[in-house]
Amino acid sequence: MIRVSVAVETPQYAGLAPCLDYLSEQPLLPGTLVRVPLGKRDVPGLVWDVDPDAAPCDDRLLKPVSEVLQALPPLDGPWRRLIDFSARYYQRSVGEIALAVLPPELRRLEADGLDRRLVKLARRPAPDPSAEAPPRPALSPGQAAVLATLLPACRGDADPACHLLHGVTGSGKTEVYLRSAEAALEAGRQALVLVPEINLTPQLEARFAERFPGRRLVTLHSGLTPAQRLQHWLLAHLGQADLVLGTRLAVFCPLPRLGVVVVDEEHDPSYKQQDGARYSARDLAVYRGHLERVPVLLGSATPSLETWLHAQAGRYRLLSLPERIGQGELPRVTVLDMTQQPKPPAGREAPPLAAPLLQAMRQRVERGEQTLLFLNRRGFAPVLGCSACGWKSGCPHCSAWRVFHKRDRTLRCHHCGFADRVPRACPDCGNLDIEPIGRGTERLEEQVAELLQDIERPGGGPVRVARIDADSTRLKGSLEAQLAAVHAGDVDVLVGTQMVTKGHDFRRVTLVAAVNPDGALFTSDFRAPERLFATLMQAAGRAGRDAQAAARSEMWIQTWTPGHALFAALRAHDFAAFAQSQLAEREMAGLPPYSHLALLRCEARDPAVAEAFLREARDAARALMPPELADELVVYSPVAPHVAKVAGFERRQMLLEARSRARLQWLLAQWAPQLGPLRAAHKGLARWAVDVDPLDI
């Protein structure tokens, strides 16, 4: 019998070694999928590289491997190094990450089941390699220049590097992705393309499928059925899929012939996983490129400040597309000072849209063009209140208001999901006059239809108002149908949340308006201005994408803080200026990307339990710190986050801040292993997790 080291899904804090030892009758290559006994169960595991520093143990105590899934080629060395790195960096065990990123179906399968799947897969017809692709557009001069730098690396003829493709909205970044992928494919390699949310951009998938009809394209995201996900993953791993288009989890997809990694909208927060191993797929994509010596292409009109700083410092190669395709202009930005708008009569609510904006919308309707209204709040009203006694629709389980949804007459908590019917009268005083306070997309949709009801469309009939948000797109296929209606011109005004601001190539929209985006600025998160700027710039980018209409395209912003520097930069479409001013502020304040953070989060029913755990964790971290590092590493005391109570659990968090990534990693490597045992001493603690490079603070 031969001893093998196996990664199984045990959390790091369980106090077990990163991999467990088992016995096998035959030698097993690292990366082989096996099933092994653990406790009373049989669990999936991956044979891992033997750690030369591991303590020797007695073979007589070891159990044999239960089953070897021979039919699956072993996961290769670069894949295992990516997992090793992720585990180390995000403070998880190797097995926790390695198994968690396999398709759930694969983890369940036994050897027979896997064999059957593979036979079935082999019977699938391969795409016809002679299928003809539609003619490609001639490159713009900007695209040609960018590709001259990129293509040699995608073919494998030049040194790989990480590139930032900073291209304004509508500058044709997708065409650059397509050509980069094409170069890799022609060199016999595979391309990995990451997108923030695949369902939001069915257009992108369609464009890739259309461009490469003779190639096999697979998608990987959480919306697939377990069987589809396994099938797509297998095709990638077996080298039969040439292109993988997926969300953050696809960064871990095994690709034996990887040739290029593209990360579209690299600034998007959804690249960061918010539970389990809280990894950043964008950051891991960069690491993977480095590891496998393939070029990485990060694309955005509004890069994250982390990426922008890397590009400025020359660590990433900066490629720019400063102009829209067809020399189309970017929309003219108007900042509407809401403090200067006429006051409504006493006792009346101000209208949702200021008169000049409404006028601009009327013009669009009359010309048969579309307007997009962006309001980042779904539901009818964020709160319901009683004017007599001051009662408000709080959530009994969270420190948050419940949102009034008019369509099904419910009050719903967007944090814990708790919902019930809207009361007929105030639950506290019985007053019948309970009113919505504020406005969400549902209400805006209703109000816009009312405000525009007196105008006639050129085609006849009333103005058609539609809404796209998480509520209107709950049913499968409904988002695609609604987007198709917008593309077909069957909608005059589209009201929506962030969902409508991202990535869509709307050809008929000439006016985009942000209705009161200020709220986003008044949070304690230091990234709030960066996020809002990106959102507004992306939203503006949905207007005037048809070069012929670009000159009359506009972006309007209704704001109570028109003096904010963010709006001046937006008016000038000057990302660089905005980034520079934000970076200067961050540097002064010692915030990322000039410092590096880790957060320990936890929750308990009793806040005292959460706080006691964090206080001890804090003291443990401080005890580890040599005095000479006092100004390089700061360990903060526990605090409550913005929404402190969710679903009956009190949340608390504590922050570690370091001058350098290496220092932070050094501290984490010693501190994190202490947290498991520490947690055991705090009965009543429900959950806890270390979040390295947290996004929301």
Ligand SMILES: Nc1ncnc2c1ncn2[C@@H]1O[C@H](COP(=O)(O)OP(=O)(O)OP(=O)(O)O)[C@@H](O)[C@H]1O
């Ligand atoms: N070389 C080209 N010739 C003609 N049309 C092009 C060319 N490149 C891109 N386009 C078209 O220009 C439009 C905008 O391109 P694309 O959607 O790639 O922009 P983008 O930079 O990704 O924008 P965003 O950041 O807003 O998503 C698309 O309709 C695309 O088909």
Ligand SMILES: [Zn+2]
């Ligand atoms: Zn709640």
